[in-house]
Amino acid sequence: MIGLLSYAVFFSTVASILAIAVLGLNLQWGFTGLFNGGVVAFFGAGAYGTLILGGTPQADHLGGFGLAYPLALAGGAVAAGALAWVVGILTLRLRHDYLAIATFGIAVTFENVMRNAEALSGGAKGFRGFERPLRDLFGDGFAYNLFFFSLVLTLLVAVYLFLERLVRSPFGRLLRAIREDEDAARSLGKAPARVRLTSFVTGSVIIGLAGGLYATFYAFISPQDVLPTLTFQIWAMLIVGGAGNNRGAALGAFLIWGAWTASGWALSRFAPVEAQLYTGSIQYILIGSIIVAMLLWRPQGLLPERLVLSQSGQPVKPRQQGA
Amino acid sequence: MIQNLVDGILVGSVLSLGAIGLTLVMHMLRFANFSHAELLSIGAYAALVFDAVFSALLPPLAASIGPLSMTWALVLALVAAVGVTGASALAIDRLVFRRVRAKGSELSMVFASFGVAMIIRNVMGLVFGLGTHLYSKDIVFAVVVSRDPMLLIKPDQVFVLGAALLVMVALHLMLSRTTLGFALRAVAENPTLAQVNGVNLGRMIALVWVLGGGLAAIAGVFYGLTNQISPMIGRDLVLPVFAATIVGGIGSVYGAVLGGFVVGIAANLALAVLPSGYSPSVPFLIILAVLLVRPNGLFGEARA
Numbered sequence: 250m251i252g253l254l255s256y257a258v259f260f261s262t263v264a265s266i267l268a269i270a271v272l273g274l275n276l277q278w279g280f281t282g283l284f285n286g287g288v289v290a291f292f293g294a295g296a297y298g299t300l301i302l303g304g305t306p307q308a309d310h311l312g313g314f315g316l317a318y319p320l321a322l323a324g325g326a327v328a329a330g331a332l333a334w335v336v337g338i339l340t341l342r343l344r345h346d347y348l349a350i351a352t353f354g355i356a357v358t359f360e361n362v363m364r365n366a367e368a369l370s371g372g373a374k375g376f377r378g379f380e381r382p383l384r385d386l387f388g389d390g391f392a393y394n395l396f397f398f399s400l401v402l403t404l405l406v407a408v409y410l411f412l413e414r415l416v417r418s419p420f421g422r423l424l425r426a427i428r429e430d431e432d433a434a435r436s437l438g439k440a441p442a443r444v445r446l447t448s449f450v451t452g453s454v455i456i457g458l459a460g461g462l463y464a465t466f467y468a469f470i471s472p473q474d475v476l477p478t479l480t481f482q483i484w485a486m487l488i489v490g491g492a493g494n495n496r497g498a499a500l501g502a503f504l505i506w507g508a509w510t511a512s513g514w515a516l517s518r519f520a521p522v523e524a525q526l527y528t529g530s531i532q533y534i535l536i537g538s539i540i541v542a543m544l545l546w547r548p549q550g551l552l553p554e555r556l557v558l559s560q561s562g563q564p565v566k567p568r569q570q571g572a
Numbered sequence: 573m574i575q576n577l578v579d580g581i582l583v584g585s586v587l588s589l590g591a592i593g594l595t596l597v598m599h600m601l602r603f604a605n606f607s608h609a610e611l612l613s614i615g616a617y618a619a620l621v622f623d624a625v626f627s628a629l630l631p632p633l634a635a636s637i638g639p640l641s642m643t644w645a646l647v648l649a650l651v652a653a654v655g656v657t658g659a660s661a662l663a664i665d666r667l668v669f670r671r672v673r674a675k676g677s678e679l680s681m682v683f684a685s686f687g688v689a690m691i692i693r694n695v696m697g698l699v700f701g702l703g704t705h706l707y708s709k710d711i712v713f714a715v716v717v718s719r720d721p722m723l724l725i726k727p728d729q730v731f732v733l734g735a736a737l738l739v740m741v742a743l744h745l746m747l748s749r750t751t752l753g754f755a756l757r758a759v760a761e762n763p764t765l766a767q768v769n770g771v772n773l774g775r776m777i778a779l780v781w782v783l784g785g786g787l788a789a790i791a792g793v794f795y796g797l798t799n800q801i802s803p804m805i806g807r808d809l810v811l812p813v814f815a816a817t818i819v820g821g822i823g824s825v826y827g828a829v830l831g832g833f834v835v836g837i838a839a840n841l842a843l844a845v846l847p848s849g850y851s852p853s854v855p856f857l858i859i860l861a862v863l864l865v866r867p868n869g870l871f872g873e874a875r876a
Contacts, residue, residue, distance in 0.1 A: 282679060286682070339863045343868075346822065351856075354815075354855065361850060364849070477807075488683065530695075533690050533691075537690035537694070541684060541688065544676065544683065548672075
């Protein structure tokens, strides 16, 4: 029983961390229409940033600034935001393909640099030497996981409430206006490129926060954790849950992460031994098919975006001819 | 250094062929197709299968041509692979992209292409295994062109470069001399106006996919001939091919040709300076440089 409970906590912690990342992506894609093809670069910047700033000194790579945990986590998120700013400033005034390609490129490059720059990141061996916060108080067992889960859940709720407020604010209306008709927004004196940049950086900071929490949870990060596959999984969560709906985004994170772990477990349990090598391939085909199927048959996701119509206006009756 | 330059030109010819199809699709359908590089992989594997079939049916075909590791069977297999890959590209459009296009925005297409790429790559891995294949197990020795500076070239590489250039010239003639080429360019410039003049848009879109798929198959086979065939061809080439289209300017066929060579040469020259582990990062650096200096590429025009 305790085993099952402990697994439930473990699963929910990872799913909640991913849900935070999906919420960040939802701000970019769901509300602003920005295609971030390199979610994992910002996730990774947050993860590596947090561990480098908050870790203990290491002989073979950078790190050991030993900052207090909240500062380290915030530093990681800021690192993700800075990376987003650089990419955004170069691409957001061009046609939308450029952002998709440049973000995809930065994710490939980020993983490549982390794998090779041993002095910075520990290389392929990964980044070690991080002490999880409040470990003295909770130890290493179930109590710690429960504490960390409540921390993650609090942050998830905080991010959710922040985004709900944001998208209902005038700024949120502006985001949707630009997403729907950029020219119309510009004709009203808005600057679409700048607003998009704000949204892109904010979303990336949130994704970086998720990365920082992920690295904290495992007290370890390696290039294996920042493969392009993770981008794909996070996107699947958003598309399945419902782009433009924060509740849908969080729901999608739990559903897809559940489906992913369940299919991995089922394949390792029931598939013949010679097929085990191909477990990953089968899982990717499954998740790829889910995405294509969703786009074909239910592009709005399980929980679609709720349309916000003009708040003051009453429904207009069609005018009768001659009236 | 000179070796890097020559290798770069060879890689560049493969990237150019891949980038031509991608730039046409991006220009006409207005989305970044992340599954285009998987067409190279489909072409490479299709040729592998046909090569084995033809060699088995007609053993005399399995003899090497001159100093090349290429056989007549592989030449025929290449032709068949062009057909299969063009048909696959068209089928993928009919099954996925056209339906998403009918419902959603251009950006849904980008995401659909992510999904399609993931499916193709992993199906390839399941069918052909995750290991690597070669068209020929014979070792072809490189010819020493000069010893100082050291320059080694394989006969296959010379053949690949020549054949790629020939394909590009043929494509140029088709685009600049035939009615079909005019119609294609007209649709890319202004779809509505082209339709007013009696160009069938649906047929042109189909033509772009078949053309792009066919060129990708040639690129894939040439890549397999000079490197090796693995399910990761798509993953490894997607960024360099995108970089080539951005360097050339999205929508410009001649830009894509030039962009392919620029990316191939730059990536190989960079190896003279950077440790080889960093080579996957080079295309991104090129993209960044182009966006800083000339955001619409060498031949591209600004378009929202």
